Amino acid sequence: MEMEFTKRPRQKQKHPIRNFFLLIVIAAVAIVAGTAYMNHRGYAAKNPNDFSLIEVKVAKDDSTKDVGQKLEKAGAIHCEKYLTKYAKRYGAKEIQPGTYQFSPVQSIDNVYQELTEGAGNGPVLDPQYTYINVNKTAEQTAGMLADNANVSKKALLKAYSDKDLMSKMKSKYPRLFKNAKSDLTLYDLVYPGIYRIKDAKSADNLVETLLERSNKEMSSYYDTLEKRGMPVASAILLAENGGKKEFDRRLAFIDKISAYAKELKSQYGILPSISIAQAIHESNWDDSVLSSKYNNFYGVKSDDETAGKSVVLETQEVENGETVTKKARFAAYSSYKDSMKAHSKTLVNGNSWNSNQFKDVLAADNYKDAAQALYDNAYATDPNYPKAIIRIIENWNLSRYDK
The missing domain is CATH 3.30.1490.480 (Endolytic murein transglycosylase)
Known part of the structure; x- marks a missing residue:
């Protein structure tokens, strides 16, 4: 008689030590992988979709x-x-x-x-991003923009001044063009900053994309700009220099001194736009040590060594076509009104050797002639001074205070 035997399955032996070490290895790998992931995340961009500066x-x-x-x-x-x-x-x-x-x-x-x-060249970016610098011209940025959008550089430059495209954009974004200068190009309205530009259908399409961003960024400025009769380009210029916060600070400075500038006009005849623009230019919007600490808005020098009446600081001047740094003694005032009044008196009374030194400034009945006379009458040594003053007046519509 044959007997049948059933083969019993062999039981697996437990190896607690081996399993323990296996768990350690798995945990170590997980930690290393997690650390590598976190390190990768930490070295990567914080937010690839946040283009703010x-x-x-x-x-x-x-x-x-x-x-x-x-x-x-x-x-x-x-x-x-x-x-x-x-x-x-x-x-x-x-x-x-x-x-x-x-x-x-x-x-x-x-x-x-x-x-x-070093600072000054703008952010260093990966190839998929484009940086438009407010100080760069249309010609300087056209090649980069055209390459990234896969369009013709020549066509892009042409699109900035295309009349039909200009009309189309005015209809689409009328507030963007409010109070604009007659020689405005569409590039003047391009918001400076970082873009991630994809292939565009055409150069016109690329410009439309750029202005769509500008309109969005400027929406919070429109009411103020229109109330003050200012062009949008004025706010766009500040996009890289403090944005809305700096824009509001500068407006506050204008509001602070404009009423007194008008009052001084009635006493001394100086155009308020000139008084305000010079204060802005000379004090860098009340951001210089001389203005913020010593209330000297106009860089007025002094020979008075009495304590509290003057201060010695470094200054830059143009000599023989070159900018040189010197130390000079400047007047210190107890208030900004004292500084503004002293400025008006200087223009009216001239100096000790020539009481008619600034006669052309006084005779000017518009800000352009007055600004040029400041250089012609040797108030300033920089030949670009008149252009700087005129640009400030027009960007911030300061001529409205002359009326």
Whole structure:
């Protein structure tokens, strides 16, 4: 008789030690992978869709950690430690002091490159982004924009002045063109900043895309600009220099001194637009040490060494066509009104050796002639001074105070 045997399955032996080490390995791999992911995220752009520009000032004595903390606080990077780590690994060049423009679209690599190249050239960006600088002309940016949008540079430059496209844009965005100058081109209305430009159907289509951004960015300015009779281009020029906050600060400065400028006109005959524009130009919108600390809006010099009546500071002047830095003694005033009155008196009374020094300024009945006379009568040594004063007056519609 044959007997049948059932083969019992072999039980697996448990190896608690081996399983324990396997768990450790898996956990270690997970930690390394997680760390690598977090590091990658930390070095990458904080927000590839946030095209805003952030101003950050780097001092000469700032350490890499100091700079990283400033960037983190400003919202430009994820965390200070990633900039510090990057600098330790790849920091062959030193960080340069200056006032920079950064953006959340920049990676740590971009940020560090910009910091070592120095301020003034705008943000360093990956190829998919385009930066339009407010100081660059249409010709200077056309090649870059055309290449990124895959259109003709020649066609793009032509589109900026195309009458049909101009009419189309005026109909679509009428407030964007309010109070515009007669020689306006569409490039004058292009909002400076960072763009991620894709292939465009045509050069006209690219310009339409650019102005769509401008209209969106300027929407919060329109009411104020129209109330004051100012062109939109004036606000656009400030996009890289403080934006809306700086725009409002400058308007507040104009409001502060305009009433007194009109009052001085009735006493001394100086056009308010000239008084205001010179105060703006000479004091850099009340941002200079001489104006903000000593109430001297016009760079008036003094021989009075009495304590509290004057201060010695560095100044730049044009001599033989070259800008030179010198030390000079300037008047110190107890209030801005004292400074403005002294300025008017100087133009009316001239100086000790020529009481008619500024006769052409006084005789001018419009701001353009008065601005030119300031140079012709040797109030200023810079031949570009009249253009600077006229530009300020027209950008901020200061001639309305002359009426």
